[in-house]
Structure formats: structure tokens, C-alpha cells
Amino acid sequence: MGExxxxxxxxxxxxxIELLREQPDLGPETERHVLARLLTDPRPGLxxxxxxxxxxxxxxxxxxxxxxxxxxxxxxxxxxxxxxxxRFTISAAAASRVxxxxxxxxxxxxxxxxxxxxxxxxxxxTLPLAPGSYRFGFLLDxxxxxxxxxxxxxxxxxxxxxxxxxxVEHSAL
Amino acid sequence: xxxxxxxxxAKARSGDLNAFAALMAQFRSSFGRYAWQMLGSREEAxxxxxxxxxxxxxxxxxxxxxxxFGAWAFRILVNRCRSRRRHLVRRDRFRAEDRxxxxxxxxxxxxxxxxxxxxxxxALALLPAAQREAFLLKHVEGLSYAEIAEATGAGIxxxxxxxxxxxxxxxxxxxxxxxx
Numbered sequence: 001m002g003e004x005x006x007x008x009x010x011x012x013x014x015x016x017i018e019l020l021r022e023q024p025d026l027g028p029e030t031e032r033h034v035l036a037r038l039l040t041d042p043r044p045g046l047x048x049x050x051x052x053x054x055x056x057x058x059x060x061x062x063x064x065x066x067x068x069x070x071x072x073x074x075x076x077x078x079x080x081x082x083x084x085x086x087r088f089t090i091s092a093a094a095a096s097r098v099x100x101x102x103x104x105x106x107x108x109x110x111x112x113x114x115x116x117x118x119x120x121x122x123x124x125x126t127l128p129l130a131p132g133s134y135r136f137g138f139l140l141d142x143x144x145x146x147x148x149x150x151x152x153x154x155x156x157x158x159x160x161x162x163x164x165x166x167x168v169e170h171s172a173l
Numbered sequence: 174x175x176x177x178x179x180x181x182x183a184k185a186r187s188g189d190l191n192a193f194a195a196l197m198a199q200f201r202s203s204f205g206r207y208a209w210q211m212l213g214s215r216e217e218a219x220x221x222x223x224x225x226x227x228x229x230x231x232x233x234x235x236x237x238x239x240x241x242f243g244a245w246a247f248r249i250l251v252n253r254c255r256s257r258r259r260h261l262v263r264r265d266r267f268r269a270e271d272r273x274x275x276x277x278x279x280x281x282x283x284x285x286x287x288x289x290x291x292x293x294x295x296a297l298a299l300l301p302a303a304q305r306e307a308f309l310l311k312h313v314e315g316l317s318y319a320e321i322a323e324a325t326g327a328g329i330x331x332x333x334x335x336x337x338x339x340x341x342x343x344x345x346x347x348x349x350x351x352x353x
Contacts, residue, residue, distance in 0.1 A: 012350060013347065016347060020210060021206075025206075026201060035190055037227060038190060038227070103231070108188060109186065143237060
């Protein structure tokens, strides 16, 4: 809650505030729609545990059908037809661990750890990605955000963190 | 077993949708109320709220203080409401001065409050968006000025001025509506 008000609103405004606070809730439909969209998100690497909640809020049939879709998770080293292998590198000598987070792995820092490849502090990981554009960044030691200076920047106004963009072209091979 | 917000965020980050659903349930009421009152439409509020939660989930790695997930996500919500409102204004589907553009709430308010509630909806819709935003966050959602500054990107002195002006505009608009 906030600090004491500098100026207490007039009685009619206080009554208005009380009534505004009584606004009805939008209801659990919102959560159901969000969960359904997360579960059917076509991007690879999307975590999809927790179907039980859909059942709990009345979406058992939906949960079952979504689970039957066939869910694929990509990790370093796996590759499916139509994907291109993309190498991400960053120089971070002082870091003890580095994660790649982006649209392709649902910004999940546990999904794609980088490996230190040189004593000089270069970290690297190779990912199979479908053609398209992806926003991404690196997370150093679990808390320090860093963009990729070798890629175009995409400043996301929602989150205020420097983010890079990579575009994966269709393979000519 | 009850989990703290920070624990739920940690679980959600590892892909636990149950945990994220619990976070949504915890913040849905406040976020939905704000979006509805900012946009004047339940339908628009639902859309913006879904978009906010989707963006929050996909960007959980950027939530640097998981214990303050609510304040962090409120910032996303404020931006989504601003963006949606700009879009609606451009499409001429939302006109603050057009009473018909403001949806009445379906909640069965007490008879004596119904007239006041309609007057409030109208007066609120006439406020400049920045004043309405600051007023709702301060007085309806109960955020501190520091939290509002974080959510809106505005400075605290400017926010205090907006809240004051909003209160004064509402007081003038609602004069005579409070009986008894």
C-alpha cells in the first residue's frame, strides 16, 4: 500500500474510490485462455508442464487434446528437419554461468546454458532454429542481462532490457 | 500448501504452468479492474489482460526481483493499456468525450449508488489518460508513488500533480451526486 496521502480526497471522491474498488472480477476465463495459448504456442522450447491446472479449472478436455498434439522440446544438440543450426557466442570472462534466453526457448534461463569454450571467457551454444526472427539476450550468473553486440538491437519498451534480434533465413542447402 | 510470489515465479520460470496459473489468479482481480477502468470496456480489458500475462510469462527471465512480480507485471499492463488505447483512439472506437463509448458495469450496484456509479464512469472517462492512470493506480489499486513511478515511468512529483488534478476534476464532476 502507498504512503499517507498528501491530500485526502473529498468525501465524494472517497465514495467514488470505494465504488471503483468494487469492480467485478473478470473471472477465470482469462487464465484459461492464457494457458491454452501457452500450450498451443508453436514456438519450440516452450515449457508445457502443469496441465493439471487446466483440469482443475474445467478444461480437462482441452488439456487432453493439447497434450495429444505432440509437444517437442529442443535443446542443444537436437535437430529436426527444416531447422538451421545457429551458434550464439558471448565474451564474459567474469561470469560463472551464462544462459541464452529468447523467443525460441520462452525466455527460460534454465533451458539453454552456454558452455565456456575458451579460457579467455568466450561462451557458446549452438541451437537448431526454424527460419524466422527471434528476440534474445544472455543472462549472466542468473541476474545480469546482456544483449549480443554482434546482432541488431531490439529495445523492448515493455521490459526496458537491451535485447538483440537474430533472423534465421531459410536454408539454401 | 501456499507458495510465495517469488517461489511461484521460480517454478513458472522452469515451465510450471500450475505456478503461473496461481500467479495469474493472484493478480487477475487487480489487473483486470485497472484495465477495465482504463479502457472502459470489459472486452478490451480481457484482451489486454491476456496479452499482459502472455508477455509476462514469456519474459519471466527479465523479472529481476521475483518477489516483486506484481509491480513488474503492472508495468507491462500499464504499457499494454496505453498501447491499446492509442490503437482504439486511432480507430476512432474510443472517444473519451463520447459517453456511448463507455460501457456500463454489469455489477448490480445498490439502487442509491447506481446514479453515482454512472456519473463516476463518465467523469473518469473524461479525465486525461495520464491523470486517470495515476488516479487509478494510487487510489483504487493502492500502489505507492514509487511503485506507480516504476509502472508508468513518470516522476513522483508529476504523478502527485496528476493525482491531485484528477481528484479535483472528479470532485467537481461529482458534486451533488453524494446524498445523505
